[in-house]
Amino acid sequence: MTMxxxxxxxEQKVPLLKNMCQAIxxxxxxxxxxxxxxxxxxxxxxxxxxxxxxxxxxxxxxxIDIGYYSLxxxxxxxxxxxMVLALQSYTGxxxxxxxxxxxxxxxxxxxxxxxxxLAGLMVAGRVGASIAAEIGTMRVTxxxxxxxxxxxxxxxxxxxxxxxxxxxxxxxxxxxxxxxxVYGGYIVSTHVLGFSSGSYLYQTWQVIEEMDVVxxxxxxxxxxxxxxxxGCYHGxxxxxxxxxxxxxxxxxxxxxxxxxxxFNYLLTQVFFS
Amino acid sequence: xxxxxxIEMRGVTKSFGTKHVLQGVDLDIPVxxxxxxxxxxxxxxxxxxxxxxxLLQADSGSIKVxxxxxxxxxxRTREEMMKKFGMLFQGGALFDSLPIWYNVAFGLxxxxxxxxxxxxxxxxxxxxxxxMGETIADLYPAELSGGMQKRVSxxxxxxxxxxxxFFDEPTTGLDPIMADVINDLIVQCVKDLGATALTITHDxxxxxxxxxxxxxxxxxxxxxxxPVADLDQSGSPYVDQFxxxxxxxxxxxxxxxxxxxx
Numbered sequence: 464m465t466m467x468x469x470x471x472x473x474e475q476k477v478p479l480l481k482n483m484c485q486a487i488x489x490x491x492x493x494x495x496x497x498x499x500x501x502x503x504x505x506x507x508x509x510x511x512x513x514x515x516x517x518x519x520x521x522x523x524x525x526x527i528d529i530g531y532y533s534l535x536x537x538x539x540x541x542x543x544x545x546m547v548l549a550l551q552s553y554t555g556x557x558x559x560x561x562x563x564x565x566x567x568x569x570x571x572x573x574x575x576x577x578x579x580x581l582a583g584l585m586v587a588g589r590v591g592a593s594i595a596a597e598i599g600t601m602r603v604t605x606x607x608x609x610x611x612x613x614x615x616x617x618x619x620x621x622x623x624x625x626x627x628x629x630x631x632x633x634x635x636x637x638x639x640x641x642x643x644x645v646y647g648g649y650i651v652s653t654h655v656l657g658f659s660s661g662s663y664l665y666q667t668w669q670v671i672e673e674m675d676v677v678x679x680x681x682x683x684x685x686x687x688x689x690x691x692x693x694g695c696y697h698g699x700x701x702x703x704x705x706x707x708x709x710x711x712x713x714x715x716x717x718x719x720x721x722x723x724x725x726f727n728y729l730l731t732q733v734f735f736s
Numbered sequence: 737x738x739x740x741x742x743i744e745m746r747g748v749t750k751s752f753g754t755k756h757v758l759q760g761v762d763l764d765i766p767v768x769x770x771x772x773x774x775x776x777x778x779x780x781x782x783x784x785x786x787x788x789x790x791l792l793q794a795d796s797g798s799i800k801v802x803x804x805x806x807x808x809x810x811x812r813t814r815e816e817m818m819k820k821f822g823m824l825f826q827g828g829a830l831f832d833s834l835p836i837w838y839n840v841a842f843g844l845x846x847x848x849x850x851x852x853x854x855x856x857x858x859x860x861x862x863x864x865x866x867x868m869g870e871t872i873a874d875l876y877p878a879e880l881s882g883g884m885q886k887r888v889s890x891x892x893x894x895x896x897x898x899x900x901x902f903f904d905e906p907t908t909g910l911d912p913i914m915a916d917v918i919n920d921l922i923v924q925c926v927k928d929l930g931a932t933a934l935t936i937t938h939d940x941x942x943x944x945x946x947x948x949x950x951x952x953x954x955x956x957x958x959x960x961x962x963p964v965a966d967l968d969q970s971g972s973p974y975v976d977q978f979x980x981x982x983x984x985x986x987x988x989x990x991x992x993x994x995x996x997x998x
Contacts, residue, residue: 608791609829613892614818614847 501718504696508626511618521624529590529625529691530632534639536589537582541640544577545569545647553656565658566666569648574675575735578640579633580727583686586633587719591694594625595715598698599708607699622695626688633687634680641676678734685730686723693719740803742767742900742932743788748797748807749956750783757783759956760797765949770926770933772947772964774940774978776987780956781936785902788934789821790814801900819847822898822931826905828889830877836863836888837873843896862891865928866921883914887921894925901926903935907942919945940979952978954987 552568598621601607610617645667652658694715701711741764750758757780765771775781786792788799790806799806801817809817822843830839838845840862841855850858860870866887877885886906893901906922907915919942926933937943943950944964951961952975960972967979977985 604827605825605829606831608786609823609825609831611791612789612818612821612823613843613896614815615842616815620846 500700501692501696504699505692507618508622508692508695511616511623512627516619518620518624521620522627525624525628526632529586529628529687530635533586533589533632533636536585537636537640538643540581540585541573541578541644542647544581545573545644545649546651548572548577548644549648549651549656553652562656562658563662563666565648565652565656566663567670569652570645570667570671571675573644573648574641574671574679576679576727576731578644579637579679579682579686580723582633582637582640582683583690583723583727584720586629586636586687587690587693587716587723590629591690591715591719592712594691594694595698595701595712596708598622598695599701599711602699602701603703603708617699622699625695626691629687629691630684631687633690634683637679637683638676641679674734678730681734682727682730685726689722689726690719693722739767741765742769742802743934744798744800744803745784745788746798748784748787748799749795750780750787750792751795757956758787758794761953761956761958763951763958763961765932765934768930768932769948770923770935770946771949771951772935772937772943773951773953773958774938774943775936775953776938776978779953781938781953782904784953785904785934785936789823789902790818819896820899822893822896822901824886824889824893824901824903824906826908828877828882828885830885830889830892832877835874835876836880839877839888840891840895842892847896859891859895862895863888865894865925866891867917883910883917886910886914886918890918890921890925894929897929898931900932900934901929903933903937903946905937905939906935906946907937907939912941915939915942916945922946940981 548569549565552565553562556562556564556568598607601621607617607621610620649660649663649667652663653660697711697715697718698708701707743763743765745761745763748758748761749756761780761784763771763773763784773781773784783792787794788801788806790809794807797807801820804813804817806814806817830836831842834842837856837859840859841850841852844850844855844858845852856873860873863869863873868884868887868891872880872884872888877888880888890906893903903922906918910918922933922935923946925931933946935943935946937946944967947964949961950964950967951958952970952972953959954974960970960975962970967975970976973986976982977987
């Protein structure tokens with residue numbers, strides 16, 4: 464191959480290479496920009512949580528919307544997770560004649576991991592999506608601008624109540640989920656697998672420590688903050704029209720779910736390493 | 737000495753990425769007068785209005801309201817300034833989770849610390865001023881027609897007795913009769929309050945009815961301004977094309993104008 468033909472081929476490839484680099488650079492910039500935007504939004508939210516005026520009635524209403532109405536979905540998730548855990552660990556442990564470990568597996572997995580993470584994910588789907596859709600629609604129909612012209616700060620009026628309610632209500636939901644989940648394992652163990660109820664409960668009490676429950680509740684608080692923050696952030700920065708609101712809703716659920724999984728790992732490392 | 741204008745804009749620019757929407761807007765709005773900005777879609781009407789309101793930050797230039805600079809002002813200054821403003825949004829922008837009376841009373845309750853009972857009373861008074869009454873006070877915005885929503889929105893805009901009122905395309909999406917009703921209400925309300933008004937519209941019937949002064953915006957600049965009476969003798973081919981609604985002319989075909997002047 465001569466020198467000139469090699470150069471010719473290279474020249475043909477250059478635009479392609481340039482396009483590729485451009486695309487990669489563009490998406491990296493987007494990610495960095497989004498991370499910066501979310502961080503600033505979070506700091507702004509925290510600042511507004513600490514300064515008056517506080518819309519107390521709105522916070523109470525969000526307690527009901529975010530907390531109370533999520534109870535069925537979180538309860539069902541916890542119940543069936545507890546039940547399936549008992550069933551699965553029985554089939555595994557019976558091979559080693561270690562059936563007695565079922566109670567400890569159920570109670571530790573539920574309180575430390577499954578109840579907070581699954582509750583967080585369910586609430587991300589239920590609450591995160593609805594927050595993003597509601598605030599996104601308010602953005603699109605200029606209701607957020609209208610709030611500003613009426614001298615009300617939309618961060619205080621819309622964002623703070625939701626984030627505060629999320630961070631407080633999710634731990635309460637998870638505590639209830641803990642109880643229901645352990646009860647689910649108990650039902651399957653005593654009614655399906657034929658364990659005696661006394662020894663199952665005894666083992667549960669033996670193995671559980673304060674730290675297991677507390678770590679789960681701290682995780683839940685963080686997840687509640689993240690889910691509501693993502694809903695608010697994406698709704699607040701929603702694009703135009705129905706499509707913009709749709710994208711905001713999807714992004715709210717996806718980023719909240721991913722952040723829950725990442726923070727779950729980080730918090731577990733902090734608590735149990 | 738002439739009176740200082742209520743709103744004074746000098747060389748205001750605003751870009752979104754590579755799109756330069758405002759390219760140096762100069763405009764004075766005298767105290768107590770009604771200024772209407774006309775211009776086609778996408779020429780920067782809404783952006784101008786939002787820059788004055790402080791919903792968007794201008795990139796450069798100066799916007800003074802009562803002699804106080806808005807561009808680059810602190811959040812606190814802007815929040816203080818917002819108390820002088822009332823705004824009628826294009827789509828109404830009523831809060832759909834709140835009943836009508838609370839929508840109207842919103843600025844009184846949250847901005848001026850009026851008690852709820854008092855605010856409701858004042859809200860119904862304002863609703864009566866725009867031709868509606870207590871009967872609709874407890875309904876929700878979604879239960880009203882477009883024209884009625886506009887009226888409620890107008891009542892909300894004037895509820896706090898603002899010194900300056902902005903109207904964003906007040907007649908868009910209304911039938912001609914309802915549009916005229918809204919025009920009349922705007923004229924009446926502005927007169928009653930003695931307020932300064934800034935309206936953006938492309939509805940010429942509305943502009944002629946509301947305006948004391950008209951300004952025409954084209955490609956991010958004010959290209960003509962004058963009293964509404966001079967609108968038909970503006971001497972500007974751009975204004976002529978716009979107010980007569982012609983498909984051909986310097987706005988739609990810049991080349992022809994260049995050739996003529998060459």
